Amino acid sequence: MDFKRLLIEWPEAISKTGTALTSFGDAIPFSDFALNGELVLFCRSTPDAQGTLREIVHARDINAIKFHEAIPMARFLSMGFQKPEDAIAASFA
Numbered sequence: 001m002d003f004k005r006l007l008i009e010w011p012e013a014i015s016k017t018g019t020a021l022t023s024f025g026d027a028i029p030f031s032d033f034a035l036n037g038e039l040v041l042f043c044r045s046t047p048d049a050q051g052t053l054r055e056i057v058h059a060r061d062i063n064a065i066k067f068h069e070a071i072p073m074a075r076f077l078s079m080g081f082q083k084p085e086d087a088i089a090a091s092f093a
Contacts, residue, residue, distance in 0.1 A: 004059035007035055011078050014071055020057070021064040028055050035059075 010016065020028045020042055031045040040062065042055045077083075 002059070003062040003065065004035070004038065004040075006065070006079060007033060007040060007059070009079060011075060013075050013078070014067075015069065018068055019066040020062050021066065022057055023061045023063055026055075026057075028057070 016030070016032045018030060020030060020040075022028065028042045029044060030042040032043040034041045034043075038059050039056050040059055042057070044053050044055070047053050073083075
């Protein structure tokens with residue numbers, strides 16, 4: 001799964017908040033996001049040191065997403081993640 005697909009299929013049950021880590025070494029805390037083709041618009045609730053509230057990055061430049069709240073595993077399973085035993089069984093099907 002790539003990050004673009006993950007963002008497109010983001011479940012309603014998980015708030016659109018977290019921190020995106022980019023290939024540029026940036027950590028972008030976000031309170032919402034929107035997509036336009038291959039681009040992701042991250043919205044901050046407070047400005048960064050340069051006063052930035054919105055940041056647009058290419059989806060391929062997202063290396064990780066950190067979550068700021070404890071989210072039950074079942075919600076991640078709805079995003080397409082699998083527990084190891086399920087992933088192994090699926091690979092032999």
